[in-house]
C-alpha cells in the first residue's frame with residue numbers, strides 16, 4: 001500500500017491532506033515532530049477522525065525529523081499520543097530500554113511504552129535510518145530489527161547503483177520476513193519506492209511535499225506508475241539517464257501499457273554506471289529500456305545485437321531483451337523522420353541546415369543523408385561539426401556563419417540545448433533570417449515554443465515541435481518493447 005506521510009502543523013490540516021489524497025493511498029503516517037506544540041496534546045484523537053490504518057511517528061532530528069526534545073520527553077510525548085487507535089507506532093532501533101519507561105497517572109510506577117503497545121495489539125515498526133549510505137550488513141540488520149516480532153523498517157541512502165542492487169536483493173535474501181519496510185532514499189532510490197513490492201516492502205511512503213528525500217506524490221505513484229498493482233508477473237521497463245527525472249517518457253509508456261491492459265511498468269533509473277545497470281536489469285528481469293543523456297553511446301558495447309542505424313550512428317536510445325540477448329535500436333532516427341517523411345518523399349525537402357552536432361544531431365544527420373537530403377551542420381564547437389560532416393559527407397560551419405545559408409535550405413533543424421533551461425528565450429542562430437519557406441524543426445520540447453521557433457513563425461515558416469518527435473520516437477519504443485502498436489486514442493499532454 002501507499003502510505004501518505006503527514007507533515008502539516010495541525011491535525012485538521014493533516015486530515016484535509018488525507019481526504020485530498022484518499023483515493024490513492026491505503027495508509028497514512030502522522031509525523032508528530034511537524035505538529036504545533038498545542039496539537040501534540042490532542043494527537044491521540046487523530047485516528048478516530050481518519051478511516052485508514054495509521055502509523056504514529058515522532059522523528060528525532062538525527063533521523064531526519066524535527067524533534068529536538070531529549071529522549072525521555074520525546075518518548076513520553078509519543079506514549080501519550082499512542083493512546084489513540086493507531087495501527088502502528090514507529091520506534092527507532094537504538095532507543096534505550098530505560099527511555100521507554102513512561103509516566104502514566106493511571107498506573108503506579110512507570111509503564112513500558114513497547115509493552116503497552118503490544119498489550120493493545122498496536123504493531124511496532126522498528127526503524128533504522130541512514131542518510132549517508134547503505135550499511136554493509138544490511139541483511140543482518142533487517143534480520144535483527146525483525147527480532148521480537150516487530151516490523152523492521154530500513155530507510156537508507158544509496159550512493160551508487162550497486163547500493164540500489166543490494167536493496168533489490170533484500171527480498172531474495174529475507175523472504176522469510178513477511179512484513180518489512182525497505183526504502184532507498186534520495187534520487188537513486190526512486191525505483192525502490194516505485195517497485196517497493198519487488199523489494200518485499202509492505203508499503204511505500206509518498207507525500208505531497210517531498211517530506212523525505214525522493215518521495216513521489218501519491219497521485220503520480222498511483223496514476224502514472226500503478227505502484228500498488230505491481231506484482232510478480234509485472235514486466236519491468238524503464239529509462240536510464242543522468243539526470244533522468246525530468247523525462248516525460250514514463251507518462252507515454254505507462255499510459256500506453258494501461259490502455260492496452262498490459263501488466264507492465266516503466267520506471268526512471270538514475271544511472272551512474274551503465275555496467276551496474278545491466279546487472280540490475282538482469283536481477284529485475286527488465287525487458288527493455290530507453291536510454292538518454294549521457295548513456296546513448298556507453299550502452300553500445302553491452303549489446304549483443306544492434307540495428308543498422310545504431311551501427312551507423314554509434315548511439316542507441318532503445319534496448320530490448322530478445323532471445324536472452326540485449327538488442328539496441330535508435331528510435332530517434334525514425335521518430336525524427338515521421339513528421340517530415342512525406343515532404344522528403346515528395347522532394348520538397350532536398351537540403352537541410354542542422355544546428356548542433358551532439359548525440360541527437362548524429363541520428364538526424366544520418367536520417368537525412370540516408371534519405372537523400374543534402375546537409376550542412378553548424379555547431380558552436382566547429383571541430384565536432386567537422387568530424388560529423390566528414391563522416392557523413394556533409395558540409396559544416398560555425399553557428400556565427402548561419403546567415404551564409406539563409407534562403408538556400410528547405411529545412412532547418414535545431415538540435416542544441418540552446419532555448420531550454422537557463423538558455424530559455426535564446427536563439428542559437430540569431431543571424432539567420434528565415435525567408436518563410438523553410439520548415440523549422442525544433443528538438444527541444446520544453447518549452448514547447450522556443451525563441452528559434454518564434455523567429456521562424458514570425459517569418460511565416462511551418463514549425464515542427466519537439467513534442468512531435470518525442471511522441472513519435474516514444475511510440476516506436478513502445479512497439480519495440482511490447483510488440484503492440486501504441487494506442488492512438490491516448491491523449492498525451494506531456
Ligand code: NAP
Nearest residue numbers: 356357358359360361380381384415416417443466469470
Ligand atoms: P548533446 O549530445 O549534449 O549535444 C548538445 C548540443 O548542444 C551540442 O551541439 C552543443 O554544442 C550544443 N550546445 C550546448 N550548449 C550550447 C551553447 N550554450 N551554445 C551553443 N551550443 C550549445 O545533447 P543531445 O542528446 O544532442 O540533445 C540536444 C537537445 O535535443 C536536448 O535539448 C534534448 O532534450 C533534445 N532532444 C529531443 C528529442 C525529441 O524527441 N524531441 C530527442 C533527443 C534529444 P558543442 O558541441 O559546442 O558543445
